[in-house]
Amino acid sequence: MSAVIVNEVLRGFYLDSVALLRMSQSLVALDGVDEAAMMMGSPSNRQIMADAGILDATGEAAEAGDLVIGIRADNQDAADLALKEARAILEQSSAAKGDGEVWRPRSVRSAVKAMPDANFALISVPGDFAISEARKALRRGLHVMIFSDNVPVADEAALKQEALDHGRLVMGPDCGTAIINGKPLAFANAVARGSVGVIGASGTGIQEVTSLIGENGGGISHAIGVGGRDLSDAVGGFTTMMAFDLLDRDPATEHIVLISKPPSAAVAAKVVDRIGASSKPCTVCFVGGSEMSLPANATAVTTLKAAAENALGGSAIGAGFDPAAMAVPASGGPMIRGLFSGGTLCAEAQVVLQAAGEAVGSNAPVPGSGGLDSKGAHQLIDLGADEYTQGRPHPMIEPSVRDDALTAALGDDSIGVILLDLVLGFGAHDDPAGYLIRSLGGSAGKPVIASVTGTEQDPQRRSAQIAKLEDAGITVAPSNADAAALSLACLRSTT
Amino acid sequence: MERIEQANEEAVGRMLAADPVLIDVVTAGDVIDGLGEKVILHAGPPIDWADMCGPMRGAITGIAVFEGWAPDLEAAEEMASAGAFEFRPNHHASAVGPMTGMTTLSQPVMVVENRKYGNRSYCTVNEGLGKVMRFGGNDAEVLDRLRWLRDVLGPAMGVALRDTGGIPLKSLVARGLTMGDEMHQRNVGCSGLMLRALAPALAKTSTDTKALSESLAFIGGNDQFFLNIAMAMGKAIMDPVRDIDGSCVVTAMSRNGTTFGIRVSGTGDRWFTAPVEMPEGLYFPGFTEADANPDMGDSTIVETIGLGGFAMGASPAVAGFVGAGTAADAANYTRTMAEITVGENPEWTIPALDYLGVPTGIDIRLVVETGLAPVINTGIAHREPGVGQVGAGVVRAPMACFEQALVAFAESVGVA
Known part of the structure; x- marks a missing residue:
């Protein structure tokens, strides 16, 4: 085989040597090309090209300021093609090579360097590292929100004590929702700013209350997530106490809403004392909790909806909504099957059904509910619980977690009504209504009742999601509590 | 601390x-x-x-x-x-x-x-x-x-x-x-x-x-x-930095073609070594990575003082040895190296980065914590004796050197 060597010299054409090496690679990749390079014609470069067997007399005559194209190919055609390609590459060399990756800080330290006036850090790293990262942020004077879970409770208590010493707020661990200065953080909704401050140990509880307030003419000053365990005996309510201090001092906050699972008696007493010390009216919603005596500035409510209504000054949400009138007769059996992505929404639905005298079972039972094995009870399932989300995303992000349970419920003759929640906002799935409709795949054969937690300003737009659901024959209630009531009305309209 | x-x-x-x-x-x-x-x-x-x-x-x-x-x-x-x-x-x-x-x-x-x-x-x-x-x-x-x-x-x-x-x-x-x-x-x-x-x-x-x-x-x-x-x-700058009790700043990085070694101020003249890595880069005509010897030389002293890979933002062309090779990539190398250094050098600045000073003083704690090993710009030698240079590229210092150094340093300050 006779190899062909082709050289071309571009007089006085300078290009950077690294750029030339890069360009040379694409010549070598061409069919029929053995070896090729573009180099400036300095003596040492010409030596390299000669050693590589790609220099002829033309290239040999080049000078240091000349660009030499050297090609060795199987035949003349391949060599000519490569030369043409080389000229084309050189012509394009000034064209943009694509977007460089935008630099982002890789540590708390350099993030603070890059933004020296920052005062807040959101930490979302595997649980083993969350405390250590949070501590770094605290020591740099930042308030901290910890999205991570799987943090030992003793570490949480120690961290919160340290934060208190620094005069900084630690929201979480396992804090999925907050709105600070109008900025939704993690899973939160776009809610108008206003006079209601929210303190919550539950993510979807905060989302439902803030969205209902925002969609019904009110607004939120701050919504402070405290983490699911803040009001446990082991932690003792550090963050809740500090959140009260902050909202008490905040002139924009006129009313404070506290949302949590029922705390232990000892912590509850501490919280009640703190409420009494507040100068502002408070609404307390311990979802599933029993009656408790509260100071004069506080009102106890049992549902998230009632909490929102109370914070709005008593105006009713979902005016004109009449479960009995809207009820679709249930078909099939006498049971409700609730499939929830929001844990607190599941709890609220249990409270509503219990209040109507129904027996309820759940994998996340509130006081008064049984387990999923309870006989003759409506089953309300929290699909965000660990047993469903091990190794997969939360159903708010990835609604397919609900698919199997939905299929089972549709095929179960004992079930007359299916009750669902859809949660919108930042971080949530971009079209949960569309996904649900595809999962149902046409007629469900039994009533499907839903609520949509979110606002018009959310990326998914609440009204658009509701319209989609209604077009598909799904009945949408104004709130999660109303959806539970409506499910019951559907059952009762058959009997 | x-x-x-x-x-x-x-x-x-x-x-x-x-x-x-x-x-x-x-x-x-x-x-x-x-x-x-x-x-x-x-x-x-x-x-x-x-x-x-x-x-x-x-x-x-x-x-x-x-x-x-x-x-x-x-x-x-x-x-x-x-x-x-x-x-x-x-x-x-x-x-x-x-x-x-x-x-x-x-x-x-x-x-x-x-x-x-x-x-x-x-x-x-x-x-x-x-x-x-x-x-x-x-x-x-x-x-x-x-x-x-x-x-x-x-x-x-x-x-x-x-x-x-x-x-x-x-x-x-x-x-x-x-x-x-x-x-x-x-x-x-x-x-x-x-x-x-x-x-x-x-x-x-x-x-x-x-x-x-x-x-x-x-x-x-x-x-x-x-x-x-x-x-x-670089050597003249770093030698007076040796033996500062309690300092975890790197005073030397160096490789002999077989192992990569670092020295840390607070641990004196001890070398912390690990097998040296292979550069990623571009080769002269006639050569490929199969011809390449692993990373070699004392020249990493320039990275130790904040130049070389740490100053890539000043020299966008050099970023072309790996990846897309844009000016933004070059700037990212420099900004990323600032993650692992104590400070910046106000006298050695990079105009294209708004006169950001080159990252100075490699802190082994930050290297281990961020997982970001120092970036080194280097020539590539042929692995056989007598041949010479076959290319040039970019290589990382082996993380194991810094991990060993950190353990030894912790012992030296009594926190191990």
């Missing part, structure tokens, strides 16, 4: 206070203690003949012939394997050397004095591109060039430098950064500036116009002429 922060501030303070000046070129054996017959200083942490890579062996045999210890390369190899030579790291002798880093008694070495602290460091004169000893080349052409450096250029530079009273390097490097140099793979600007500073004195002190012409042409034709000066400067 506070003690460590203070010690690291002290370390970086000494780096920034340094005043390196190129003052002389002298014969290595005259200034380096113990550099006698059959003693060979090499790049990297300590290593025996048995563990040396191809280019290192090629350079050893070449330098033995150059010094007249062996009649030819074969004899030199036999002597080396029989233990006839004593091998010591440059770093143990106030010296540094690029790639194989050969330093022996009759070679000329450039002298950089740190006028703030009074210490001096040494590095041989850069041989230029092509087939050279630093990449393991050892044929007659290579040895002839070394003789010319010894007999002509070295003495001429020595006389000229003494005549100038020394050339301050800090401001020269600052100007080089604004000209697109990062002082490891790019030294075009600084080499030109050095020639400008040196030429009048060379002309003034020369008695032989042919030798003068050759000397000026050699410097002017070597884009990497300044690299060895930058390295001696």
